[in-house]
Amino acid sequence: MLSLLVFFVHGYRWGERIRGDERRFLELAKRFKEAGLRLYVVEHAPSMQKAYYGKPMYYSLEIPSLYGYSNYTSLMRMLYTLSFVIRVCLKFRRRIDIIYAHNQDVSNLVPALIAKAIIRKPLIIVLHSLQDFNFSFKELLKMYRGSILDSLLILSQRVIGRLILKLADMVFTVSHTVRKEAEKSLNIKRIVVTGNGVDTNKFRPLKLEKKYHAVFCGRIDFAQKGIDMLLKAWKTIVSNLPSAKLLLIGGFQDKHNQGLLKKFVEVLKLRDNIIITGFLPDEKLVELLNESNIFILISRFEGFGLSVLEAMSCGLPCIVSDIPVFKELHDGIAIFSSQESTKDLVNEVFKILSDRTRYERLSFFSRIHALKFSWQVIADKEVTIIRTIAKRYSKLR
Structure with a gap:
């Protein structure tokens, strides 16, 4: 042995x-x-x-x-x-x-x-x-x-x-x-x-009521994960859709990022529109992913971005940054947005939420795509x- x-x-x-x-x-x-x-x-x-x-x-x-x-x-x-x-x-x-x-x-x-x-x-x-x-x-x-x-x-x-x-x-x-x-x-x-x-038996679609317009899952790391751009984009979304809820799932990279998130939420006046959960066990993570409409990850750099695959396995349409690794892995499946501009992200969120047929198609192919990763x-x-x-x-x- x-x-x-x-x-x-x-x-x-x-x-x-x-x-x-x-x-x-x-x-x-x-x-x-x-x-x-x-x-x-x-x-x-x-x-x-x-x-x-x-x-x-x-x-x-x-x-x-x-x-x-x-x-x-x-x-x-x-x-x-x-x-x-x-x-x-x-x-x-x-x-x-x-x-x-x-x-x-x-x-x-x-x-x-x-x-x-x-x-x-x-x-x-x-x-x-x-x-x-x-x-x-x-x-x-x-x-x-x-x-x-x-x-x-x-x-x-x-x-x-x-x-x-x-x-x-x-x-x-x-x-x-x-x-x-x-x-x-x-x-x-x-x-x-x-x-x-990805464990497609654990991360799977569940028939749950959608409570959140979008979800981010990953370390709260402004430098890598583009949290600043996500929050700025969400401010624009809220100005057009006041009830818009964004779920942030994940532990903080450090105390600096924890303080930075608090500051951004207060300055942008998003306290009623941002839900911060911190780290979650997988059972709760799968539940909240299924209660969300769209997954968003506009990282400035990644080696893979495993959370995208987990969200796809739950059948979520995914909006990701247009960095090389995401294009390699998810071309034709994910929706790409510039990691340095909020305009694309805002437009894509509203397009997906307003077109049910497109939403169902993206959801279906996300799950099929995830099944390829064993x-x-x-x-x-x-x-x-x-x-x-x-x-x-x-x-x-």
């Missing part, structure tokens, strides 16, 4: 938020186990599998929680994590066949590289987006509100991340758009597109490649 040492280090607890990359790993882990792989997963305590599955799916190597200890800086957390990883590698080094980093965050890449050096086994990295590696120092300074120290720290992390990606034995990506960017900007050759999926197909593809790499490496030894 092949054994994987997986780095699933995330900076928050279940119930705060869940990103697409975390959902991806949790969905694949179950299928990896069914395929006969043994997973040793390094993650923060408490393990996410307890809330997601309700039962163990892998052997969790929990990093003792440092939540609530304000005296632990980011650097100290990283050093603590690395010392934990070294102990894990020394203990399990004879059992591991493959090292697997579930995303490109430095919190996973650095420990994975250390594991590769100690255990001397192949490293596979799942690359969800290259946007983290493309910011200039000037852009970082703007993002971190003038803090030179924070900007330099993040810039150094991204330089390290680029170097580690080049040292991987194989890179999996979630879209052809990400693959092309990686080949061009990082000159990575050992790269395979394995994609993303977690099982992705898991089978990755398992085949993992077995091939492990077999090839054992022969070289």
